[in-house]
Amino acid sequence: MPTDQPHALIFDMDGVIVDNTDYQAEAFQLLFREHGLTTNARHLLERLNGMPATAILKTVFHHPVPEKDLKRYADQREFLYRVIYWEKRQEIAGLTDFLRAARQAGFKIALGTGSASETIGYIIDHLHLRSFFDIITGADDVEKGKPHADTFTVVAQKLGIPPERCVVFEDAVLGEQAAYRAGMRCVCLATSVEASKFQSPMKIIKDFTEIEPQDIFTLLEQQPAVPKPDKQRAQRQYMKLS
Structure with missing residues (x-):
């Protein structure tokens, strides 16, 4: 061919x-815990992995969240992910x-x-x-x-x-x-x-x-x-x- x-x-x-999906999920789970959310992050990523973090986060709140707050939460999740994954990158x-x-x-x-x-x-x-x-x-x-x-x-x-x-x-x-x-x-x-x-x-x-x-x-x-x-x-x- x-x-x-x-x-x-x-x-x-x-x-x-x-x-790195397990590390991504762990970072999401820590963020969810901070906001009192009980969503299972691993199961969530099985469905929505590939979407931007702000779009994923928009789905887990039971009330409308301003875009600026979603961006802030996504940045928090990114920081958590980088700390967790820092020594694991391969x-x-x-x-x-x-x-x-x-x-x-x-x-x-x-x-x-x-x-x-x-x-x-x-x-x-x-x-x-x-x-x-x-x-x-x-x-x-x-x-x-x-x-x-x-x-x-x-x-x-x-x-x-x-x-x-x-x-x-x-x-x-x-x-x-x-x-x-x-x-x-x-x-x-x-x-x-x-x-x-x-x-x-x-x-x-x-x-x-x-x-x-x-x-x-x-x-x-x-x-x-x-x-x-x-x-x-x-x-x-x-x-x-x-």
Whole structure:
């Protein structure tokens, strides 16, 4: 399947570059405790992981919360997360070898995450991964986060590669839906949710020791059409999507 036109690999960050969902959940849980909320953060992230933190927080309060307060709570959660995760930061198994091999195979490589620029740097600069990415797109670069298509659509536009030649690596159900809305196919990592929760990934892996860049071409041939987004799958408890 390789041609003179390149393919692109687009990586989410949390749960894909690093296996950090448990630490994210712990930070949310500490914030919830401070506000007297009993929501189970781990279960919440299984449903809403991939969305901006302010959007996730909006779902757990039983009364309207001003945007400025949601932003303040999100900043508090981010601080807690960084303290908890500071000594734990490490790439998911096999990632660097996969990225290096993908570059040698001629793939364009991008990061498409719902995190803001400072949080992106907290991970990829600490792990010395920034040089692998041709494009980095985060929350500051799009109007609507996942499950909307904007994150991945912006990446494809910046790379100059059509969506059908882009493959997304995601760990979240809503991230998978965002990929399909963007007209892209998806490989999913079962780091944050059970494999059975995903809709139609080309492959489900636990880390990057289970896949090689050349496998992408075979997977694309096996799934020639992009799956249609599943609205029911994206309509999770605690949230309302347009």
